[in-house]
Amino acid sequence: MIRALLRVFVASLLGRRLAGVLSLTAVTLGVALGLAVQIIHGAALDEFGRGMRLLAGEADLQVVGPRAGFDDNLYLKIAQQPEVRQASPVLEIEARLPGREEKLRIYGVDLFRVARVLPMLMPVAEDGAGRLLGLEPGRLFLSAAARESLELANGDLLTVQSGLRETELLISGSVPGAPAGQAFAVMDIASAQQVFDRIGVLTRVDLRLAEGVRRDDVLEQFAARLPPGVTVRPPDAGVAESSGLSRAYRVNLTMLAGIALLTGAFLVFSTQYLSVVRRGRELAFLRAMGMERALVMRGLLLEGAALGLLGGLLGVAAAHGLAALAFALVGGDLGAGYFAHVTPSVRFMPGASLVYLALGVTAGVAGAWLPARHATAQVPAQGLRAGNDSELLAANARWRAALTCIVLALLACLPGPLGGIPVFGYLAVAFILAAAVFGLPGAVGLLASPLALSSAVLARLARARLTAAPGQVVVAGAGVVASVALAVSMAIMVGSFRDSVDDWLSKVLPSDLYVRASSSVASGYLDPEAVDRIAATEGVARVVPVRYDSLRLNDAALPVTLIARPTDGGDALPVVSRGPVMDDTRPRVWITEAMADLHRLGIGDHLALPIAGRDAYFVVAGVTRDYARQHGAVIVELNDYRRLSGDHLINDLGVNLAPGANRDTVALLIRETLGDRVVEISLPAQIRAISLEIFDRTFLVTYLMQAVAVLIGLFGISTTFAALATSRSREFGMLRHLGLRRRDIGRLLALEGSLTAVVGVVIGTFAGGAIALVLVEVINRQSFHWSMDLAPPVGAIVGFALTLVVLAALAARVSGAKAMRGSAVAAVREDW
Template sequence: MRTGTRYAPDAACDPYESRVPEAVRGPFVGADATIRAAGRRPVRAGIGPMMYKLVLRGLAAHRARLLLSTVAVVAGVAFVAGTLIFSATLDRSFDRAFDDLGRGTDVVVRTDRAFEAGLGERAAERPVPRSVLAAVQGVDGVEKAHGVVTGFAAVVDRRGTIAGAEPQQGVAWDGDPDLSLPRLTSGTPPAAPDEVAVDVTTAAGAGYRVGDRVTVALTSGTRAFRLTGLFEVGDSALSGQLSMTAFAPETAQRLLSDHPGTYARIVVHGDDGVPQERLRDAVAAALPPGVEAITGREAVDEQAASFTEILKILRTFLLVFAVIAVFVGSFIIFNTFAMLVSGRVRELALLRAVGASRGQVTRSVLGEAAGVGLAGSTLGLAAGAAVAAGLARLMTVVTGGEELPFGTLTVPASAVIASYGVGTAVTLAAAFVPARRAARIPPVAALREGKAAPRPLRGRAVCGGVALAAGGGLVAAGLAADGSTALTLAGAGAMALFAGVVVVSPVLVRPVIRVLARPLVRGGTAGRMGGRNALRDPRQTAATASALMIGLALIATVSVIVQSMASSVDRQLDAGLTADYQVTGRSQITPVAAEAAGAVAGVDGVRSAIPIRTARFELDGSVRTAAAGPPGELLGHFRLPLQEGTPSPRGDALLVGRSVATSQGWTVGTTIKGRYQDGTRRTFRVAGIYADRPSVTPSAPSMIIDWAGYRARDPGAPIDRIEVDVANTARGALEAALAPWPNLELKDRAQVKDDAAGDIGLFLNLVLGLLVLSVLVAALGIVNTLALAVTERTREIGMLRAVGMQRRQVRRMIRYEAVVVSLFGAAAGVGTGVVLGVVLQRVMADGDGGMEVLAVPYGRLAVCVAAAAVIGVVAAVWPARRAARMNILEAIATE
């Protein structure tokens, strides 16, 4: 056989040519003028016009068979595109919102910060003296400068609950359009001490109109005001997501500021044409020590930084599930092209016989795959907009009904590139093996009838066994190791085990399905034949079931881990809750007033009411947090026995938990260089070490500092919660004492546990909801496989009908086959997922605060198996109806 240029044989002497049916001759011989019945013309090794025509005709001839593969590509690409569109839209909305918040502000003057607050932490702002405002107003280039007064203020609706979205903010009314965000829409601005203006969205939600008496919750308690005006907060999509209350300037100073006569910050509007950097430098030169100036752009970027970080985490989180959906879809694509190649043996052999090279056959199959990938990518990109809107609604549900500032959809270039890159690349990768298999078909196969003989599974067994052995070894090493190394080894081992199960699954098909198919014997002939059909091609059955197996394995793994986490937290809270009640804000950023702690402490029967403040400082360049309060009381309350040192540190001395001291190599008397948030540098000293047990008392602090010394450096440090111990106090008495603070919640131990369980359950439901997409894609794979199988068995089904099988029996046979394949995927997936979940739980069980309780959610797993059977029944509806409605004579005549 010559290489390079090939020649089509003469039709008169070619035995293959005379055997080509006209239906096959059309696309492969008669379709192109380069292959003729007489004469010889060279067919180049590259993919020329003839091969392009073959690809297009192949797509047209098998469009029905490729439809569901295209749908699988669409589903995966839509999730990828939707995630990128969703995050880009949110990015743009927040960018516009923060630009709106900073509009007109060229420079911001504030007190120095040694370090910024971490993600999800409240930043403590020290006040700016009023004298600084006068100094700033006298700087050349400053057109106007205003002091900002702000603090907590929340509107209380007629039912006594807090209205509006977080955060609830009170401000001093400033009608300057250059430096004030609120824009009055009706009524008049507040001027008297008992007047207030509220944003339009919050007022409408609470049912208030101009002229009504409005109750406003402040840090110091509730007060009644007359509503004089309504306003909008900026022009961006964020305007409806803020709750803002405005007071007259003098009233705001008195009610919102802990230090009257000071400002939270000073905002500066410069003369036209003065760059922000130049104005910042001029203002900074007039400032006293401890006060700094930054540009308005820098202030906006700082505000947006935490949101940007959260959006990055969210985007990564969603893309993980998009990758899972694409990965599951690749099994469908692989299975489709494998079955197409298997059913086109004679057709592809004839193509080889008329002169096509192996490379040309490979490229023709890959060309069909590229067509599927491009079509699926295009449709998936279009569907991504709907997915993005759906993700916005899902996040609204997750956040408790608070809508995201989701403006007009933004389609970034990354979404377009990723859609076509992922969709086409995955499709080509999934079709590569079937394409190579097609190229190996010898021309003599055109003389054979039927499909190619199934290939042996020895290679699969060997490769799968190696992967399982490697995974087992890595898991064993992880269980024997400590710390992050253990989790890394166990995670790698779990992935290897998972891969091994996928590879070896065709070997497991026959024994497992024989067991699963036994109950189908009661279904008569249809049941027995359905079970046998599932055993015909173990590779095909395994590939079909693998898509479902992956989805259910992930669901089972996540379910075991999250259920174990919930049970572990529940046990830890049972053992470690040291207070009878906790008083907290209704959100993480809602302040808890010191007056509230005093009111609770004054209730008869209350043994103690300890306010827990979070102190933040820097030690050896790392930001640390500690509980600020009376050290002796905190040790006793959290049941932390002092092992070394004194229980009464003063000034810059610290009490440190044993776990932190051991990890840092600290002992009593150790000194550490550091600084407070106001920039003051100090040498901190370890005054004592106590026995901390995070697994027993998870709410206990890792460090303790005396509040009497710390408050000089951070007087505005907020109270996170109040820990209340009671003797015989009724809950009603505590609620009555907290009545002036409707922004606070009183929780007993059961409610604290329910909140923790609710957060974990919410996370579980979110993850399971996203994983359902992979299960739905797997269901498409079952439909696709059955539809292709019905097409392949057209003549066989016709013969069965001819010998007396009724239509309902045909439908039942297809349904039984689908159910058996689905149950195989469910059994393998759930079993693998439980094993992986147990392995990861055991690795994470070690150490303080670990996931010490193993909990397998048998009920949820049983629902998964039952759902798989239902998926099989539903997936078989269309293929079964199609098989039952075949014309008997036409089916028998099919070749």
């Protein structure tokens, strides 16, 4: 029986090659993009996790604190605890390398303790000089990946930067236990503290517990013994943190691929429905010969499953190719800066591959279900009658179903995320698309009604055809609605996001020049003397210092960023909400939208920040925008931070020029004062341009998907009208007998194609606008906790819509050319 079904049904796919190829392309694209995201993220996370586990060595727990580190006296207290058998201190530095683009992670370790807890970080001196060589100041040991990346050999010198000072370190050996692909260096902890001005500071302590001590018990006990801002965690907690930071980005890319897969399901629907129209008499004959209704249903569903299966297989293969290409071109950071220090390789993921293969088959079956249902519902006697395509293409207006989907979409926007994922927001998108498709038949009559006012014969014929067979618009327009909705929604969301980012950059970059010694995570910084020298430079009117750090507010939450800067009472910040603060006894703090959402804080709430090992209490004065830190940030007045921490170092310095001062001249004077190799001087316009370039590169895949979706929609119209024109050859023959010429038939097809595109574009544009609203107000807000101002690119959308209508008319005209070549007599020869 299966063999008979394959011979009768699946073999017919070979006769619909172009339509089948388009359906395959859409399903393949959806499967490939979704699975590629999983492969890239999974491989990067696995590689990152493997490196973290290997670098953790035999440690049972890790004591970690803020990025700036904590007092190394804490190490002595921890090591003396009875639950601890071995404790190994670590100082981790992100070293800036003057004259080079890349940075280098350097681990300062205790060479006498590291072998017992972290054997992977044990350095080996060149030529067997012995482990004591590492105790000498200025000795550096490179992992194989770092040696290859930096192109250095034993005996070479590497210049590192601390503050504004350059220091040369001697490459003295290797780290043979380093995980493959992990680029870092190791040196003695005392030497690292001295070179990088971190005397008395640690960033981590790795622990091995005594025999019989349970890790969970130590976690609870140490939580009460450690100072604020310092926590104890399992070694693999860093993997969970990185996974949490990248999850929202990964899920949104996956859902974008899901929309592409949904577009594929619509195209399978169009292909199968057209197949039913063209094979109506054949299917009716099979029914009349005794084939059961259920068997016909299974056969047609088998065709859809075959399309989905082949598209899924091609998609799985393409996904691994895309992942390999992504690793070769941009690495494993997903285009957004995650896992920047790992070099993963493509590995086959059988579980994820099977899931996406099943999704491909599901898309094929889902697309074939409604055409199969219509085919089996038809009476065989009607199907055997010639000219039955208009009956098959009849469709009733389903305003009630469309309204129900709209209500469900509105309700789906109300709940919060599940596990940080906006599941209900994506359901709202699905309901909006369903409402658009349900509204297609009813919209045909509304949008085609103006043609009744025209006296042109072709306009009246086009209206009569579309009104009598609105299913034609449903078949041809379903793919257009999906592709237009995707393109319009992403255009609105990305355009609004880009404008909001640009406006935010304008507000956070008010100065004329910006000076820094390195990025906020690296080893360069400006000390008070350097800041005073810049402030005293001729042409400088005012300097605006900024200091960054990371804080751990509790054991479970991700670290948040501390920004200490002059706030001018909030006027210097991109504040989105503020209010009167009744408590004037505490210093004020401004929090970002992500901070407010993740920690459920509001204006007037009290907030304890662990600064310099002590809790400092603030009152929330307002909420600001921040598109750079999705895990949250707090902004405190610089003078309050310095008073509480005693830290007077600076990461970034805004420079406001005196009236009439030349920026290039002032920048040159600052370089001459501090040294060209150790400072970076940027203009606000340069920072904005680089930031927006990164933004555009991040959303490049979105732009490509929009183009592919629109192209697929156009091809869907083309194949639809090619198939319908063939089935309507007798109708065209009769029209030619009545006096219409071949070119008139072509114009009729072009008019029908343009009207079909108009219906699809109008419905798709409204659906896209609604989806964009969900993306902006629900999905992005719940995923990244960012708000943005809606800024729809009206001109671009109108131009896109007009272009799509013109191309659709051309596609319909070209596709129906074959049906117009035949003889008018032959077309009507068959008995009706």
